[in-house]
């Protein structure tokens with residue numbers, strides 16, 4: 001049986017953060033008043049969409065599940081269990097499946113954490129972003145640092161042995177010192193996994209139009225210092241960087257992310273969720289009303305195509321580009337032999353010139369057919385990866 005991963009999107013948050021352009025709704029936001037009433041119907045629709053895959057379930061075994069958002073931990077008691085029951089009724093799950101839930105402090109309770117464990121969720125990701133309460137307020141986060149600590153302890157005590165903490169660098173007004181303080185506080189919790197991404201100012205977010213905050217963004221040099229510090233501090237503490245922004249204790253890399261990065265097959269459930277399945281890339285409608293309505297009117301299996309948009313039939317060139325982009329972001333790099341196996345072409349026929357150029361200049365390493373970014377290469381990865389675009 002082939003392996004398949006599942007992403008399940010829960011698009012509800014307590015309130016939108018200032019920098020967020022994800023597909024999520026603040027259930028308390030006035031502008032989308034009433035969206036909260038969709039929660040229960042949305043869960044019904046998710047379960048129906050999961051069951052719509054029954055038709056292909058004989059071919060696949062589920063290796064990883066990622067319940068993301070939004071804020072999945074906003075769901076009420078019993079709702080996540082319903083989703084997991086639908087998955088089990090539809091698919092066969094790997095014995096050592098990784099099932100992750102994304103959560104935010106302030107929305108996790110002991111009862112919910114026990115429910116997660118009880119329904120088979122074995123990895124929890126907690127969005128801290130910063131241990132500095134002023135920075136959290138500036139980001140529009142709904143929680144403070146103490147609430148994060150409480151959430152972390154609840155997760156540990158409930159039995160989670162695989163916890164990720166998300167943090168952010170390059171925040172407006174953030175000094176290197178303040179970022180290091182966040183890193184240290186995170187390390188004290190001894191999570192198994194840490195993700196650190198630099199803040200990106202996305203168009204049409206409140207942050208993008210807040211001149212005062214934009215003026216406080218750290219300059220490139222400060223950002224570089226935070227980036228370098230992350231690697232140093234976390235390596236010393238026993239974490240291995242396995243992707244540009246992701247660090248893990250040995251044996252705790254996020255298997256679900258690695259499926260994306262190695263072009264494994266996955267299906268996305270819920271609004272806006274993307275899939276890469278049977279050589280096609282497609283995504284669901286972003287319209288929650290339509291999504292919920294299709295499943296309410298047509299039952300479990302019918303007319304599911306109404307909610308799906310085929311983005312593209314991927315050409316071999318696009319797949320090879322993605323394979324290189326994603327593979328080179330991982331510290332284990334790209335195996336020439338696996339590339340050949342995957343595409344039926346030698347990697348050197350396709351990328352020989354660009355590989356040679358960057359190996360010579362010291363930005364890439366070719367270690368017996370394993371091609372990866374050097375330390376210098378990681379620092380300028382965007383520039384190098386752009387050279388792997390095929391005309």
Ligand code: SF4
Nearest residue numbers: 013016017020024070
């Ligand atoms: S909690 Fe996450 S998904 Fe929700 S608004 Fe904030 S950044 Fe966006």
